[in-house]
Amino acid sequence: MFADRARIHIRSGKGGDGHVSFRREKYVPAGGPDGGDGGKGGDIIFEVDKSMNTLFTYKHKYMFKAGNGEEGGNKRCHGANGADLVLKVPEGTILREEHSGEIIADMSGENMRKTILRGGRGGRGNMNFATPTNQAPQYAEPGKAALDLDIIMELKLVADVGLVGFPNAGKSTFLSRVTNAKPKIASYPFTTIQPNLGVVDFGDGRGFVIADMPGLIEGAAEGVGLGHEFLRHIERTRVIIHIVDCASFDGRDPVEDIRAIHKELMQYNPAIMKKPIVIAANKIDVIYGMEDDPVERVRAAFEKDGYKVYPISAVTGQGVKELLYAVQKLLDTVAPEIEFYEQEFFPEDMIVTDDLPYTIAVTTDQKGRSVYIVEGPKIDKMLSYTNLESEKGFTYFQNWMRKTGINQNLERYGIGEGDTVRMYGHEFNYYTENTEAENESDE
Numbered sequence: 001m002f003a004d005r006a007r008i009h010i011r012s013g014k015g016g017d018g019h020v021s022f023r024r025e026k027y028v029p030a031g032g033p034d035g036g037d038g039g040k041g042g043d044i045i046f047e048v049d050k051s052m053n054t055l056f057t058y059k060h061k062y063m064f065k066a067g068n069g070e071e072g073g074n075k076r077c078h079g080a081n082g083a084d085l086v087l088k089v090p091e092g093t094i095l096r097e098e099h100s101g102e103i104i105a106d107m108s109g110e111n112m113r114k115t116i117l118r119g120g121r122g123g124r125g126n127m128n129f130a131t132p133t134n135q136a137p138q139y140a141e142p143g144k145a146a147l148d149l150d151i152i153m154e155l156k157l158v159a160d161v162g163l164v165g166f167p168n169a170g171k172s173t174f175l176s177r178v179t180n181a182k183p184k185i186a187s188y189p190f191t192t193i194q195p196n197l198g199v200v201d202f203g204d205g206r207g208f209v210i211a212d213m214p215g216l217i218e219g220a221a222e223g224v225g226l227g228h229e230f231l232r233h234i235e236r237t238r239v240i241i242h243i244v245d246c247a248s249f250d251g252r253d254p255v256e257d258i259r260a261i262h263k264e265l266m267q268y269n270p271a272i273m274k275k276p277i278v279i280a281a282n283k284i285d286v287i288y289g290m291e292d293d294p295v296e297r298v299r300a301a302f303e304k305d306g307y308k309v310y311p312i313s314a315v316t317g318q319g320v321k322e323l324l325y326a327v328q329k330l331l332d333t334v335a336p337e338i339e340f341y342e343q344e345f346f347p348e349d350m351i352v353t354d355d356l357p358y359t360i361a362v363t364t365d366q367k368g369r370s371v372y373i374v375e376g377p378k379i380d381k382m383l384s385y386t387n388l389e390s391e392k393g394f395t396y397f398q399n400w401m402r403k404t405g406i407n408q409n410l411e412r413y414g415i416g417e418g419d420t421v422r423m424y425g426h427e428f429n430y431y432t433e434n435t436e437a438e439n440e441s442d443e
Contacts, residue, residue, distance in 0.1 A: 004155040006058035007098065013041025013082030015120035015143025015384070016069030018128070022136065023075075033136060034076050035126040038143045041119025042066030042082035046095065046105060048112045049088040053197055055155050057088075066117075069143055072125040082119055090155055092236060094341060098150035102345035108156075108236075109340050116151075117347055120144030121384035144384045149347055159197060159211035160331055162237035164265070166257050168250070169243045170282040172196070174314040175212045178324060200324060208331055211237065235269060238334045239327055240277045246294040246311075247283040254281070254294050255301045276330045278308050280323055285313040346396055351385055353378045353404070360413050371420045372410055372430070379406075379423050388426060 016038025023031020044066050067082030095104040095116065105114045123141035130137055163171040179198025201207040213234055234240065242261060244254045258279065265272045279302060281295045299309045310326065312319035358376030365371050382400060387393035401407050410421070410430065421428045 004055060006055045006153045007062070008058050008151050008153065009063050010044045010085075010087075010117060010149050010151060011063070011065045012044050012117035012147045013066040013119040014068045014146040015039070015041045015122040016071045016079035016082075017143045018123035018125040018140030019072035019074065019077075019079075020126045020138060020140045021074035033126040033130050034074055035140050036072030036074070036077040036079065037125050037128070038072045038122030038141075039069030039079035039081040040122050041069045041143065041146060042084045043115045043119050044117040044149075045084055045086045045113065045115050046093075046107055047086050047088055047114075048091045048093075048107050050091055052088060052090040054090065055093070055153055058153060066119055066146075068146070069119065069122045071143075072122070072140070076125070076127055079122055081122075084119075089153065092156045094154045094156060096152045096154065097345040098152050100345060101152075103341050103343060104149075104151065104345045104347070105343060106341040111340075115387065117147045117149055118385050118387060120146055144381070147347060147350060147385065149350070156236050159237050160208035161200075161210040161239045161241060161327060162234045163210065163212045163241050163243055164234065164261055165243040166245070166252070166261065169245045169257075170314045171212045171243050174243060174280070174282070174312075174320070175210065177314055177317060178320060179210060202324075202328070206328060208328065210241075234265065234272055238275065239330050240272070240275055241280055241323070241327065242277055243280045243282050243314075244298065245283055246281045246298065247286045248294065254298055258298065258302065276334060278310060278323070278326060278330070281309055281311045282314055284311045285316050285318060343392070348382070348386055348393075348396055348400070351382060353381050356381060358406070360409060362413055365420065369420065370415070371422060372413065372415055373422045374406065374410070375424065378404075383424055383426070 018038050019035035021033070021035045023034050025031060044064070064085060064087060066085040069082045070079035072079045089107055091108050091112075093107040095107065096102060097104055104116060105111065107114065121144045123143045126137045126140045128141075129139065163175065165171050175196060175198050178200050196212045198210055198212075199207055200210055242258060244257050245252065246254050248254060262273065279298060281298050284295060287294060295309065295311045303309055308326065310319055310323040312323055314320070356376065356378035358374060358378040361373045361375075363371050363373065382397070386397050388397060415421070415430050417431055419430045421430050
């Protein structure tokens with residue numbers, strides 16, 4: 001069964017709680033605190049598996065959870081980290097936040113592996129809270145909570161060439177002849193209810209991936225029939241082969257059929273019609289002797305607009321080789337760039353820090369330069385879920401600092417260009433947005 005859409009719920013792992021304990025050894029009657037830190041919760045990671053071409057795995061399972069971090073132990077023992085959960089998906093899978101519809105990740109191109117939800121950080125054990133005035137702290141920090149997210153997964157097939165046309169135009173027959181694909185073929189409308197992929201191999205190291213898109217009907221752009229479920233697969237193809245039935249045994253007009261399909265593609269996404277399109281006038285093995293040559297009618301109607309028409313028979317193979325070589329030449333002129341969907345939804349937005357406090361303390365380093373130490377639950381909670389090692393994660397954190405007014409508060413404390421900001425083991429140099437813009441313009 002082919003599945004190109006699925007709804008799932010994912011949950012990262014909760015951080016393990018810090019531990020409260022004290023050294024108790026024979027010759028150490030008053031040992032200090034030695035409660036260890038809790039382990040980090042597991043991450044939810046999506047990874048492309050190029051051997052997959054369906055989301056069927058996710059059709060019958062809804063909940064996916066990463067492992068929780070373990071509680072810290074005595075003798076400063078660190079709790080084990082929770083196991084990450086890696087979810088394999090086909091290349092071309094789009095992840096959307098269910099309620100907003102915004103894109104979380106596009107699993108294609110160079111984006112082969114992405115952490116979607118980070119596990120909660122483990123809580124600190126009581127060994128971290130000993131001070132000269134409180135040498136025996138009786139408390140530890142709880143682990144950070146897990147994050148939950150409802151996701152809609154959509155598969156947009158990544159193929160070089162897409163086949164479009166009305167049901168029974170002969171697309172499945174064509175695909176089975178030119179590739180190793182084995183689509184189901186029958187003589188009734190809506191024969192193909194799932195996209196089929198195959199590889200055209202010229203035997204000289206050249207070739208391309210071709211996808212048979214399910215038969216379209218008028219109104220598909222508005223969602224009639226399976227509508228958008230099928231049309232979205234065409235967006236990522238580089239060249240389109242439009243197969244039309246020139247035999248017209250069911251009374252259809254090939255010229256009107258082509259115009260109808262073009263109208264659906266234009267209404268769904270005008271960019272599709274800017275792709276190279278060739279017309280395959282199929283079933284020429286049964287049209288000879290017709291008083292009105294349908295192939296010439298198609299040529300007269302469309303070649304003047306730049307659409308090259310190739311008469312073929314998917315059954316006998318007549319004209320197929322010429323069509324395939326023409327498509328290969330087109331592919332050689334079309335840059336193999338795949339439309340990539342940028343991230344719109346950031347799971348970090350779910351972390352509520354509005355009511356949490358923070359403090360700013362000013363000190364100096366060994367060289368007498370000002371250092372601004374920013375700490376508190378507000379900062380701690382955000383840092384526990386944000387990956388500052390990634391460019392996007394760091395950019396998100398910078399924007400959060402600005403939106404929450406922390407930068408403005410730092411300026412009230414007198415922070416200047418290049419001064420140091422410290423936050424729980426992280427150290428940054430402070431620059432205003434204007435300075436950054438000037439630096440960029442200088443470059």
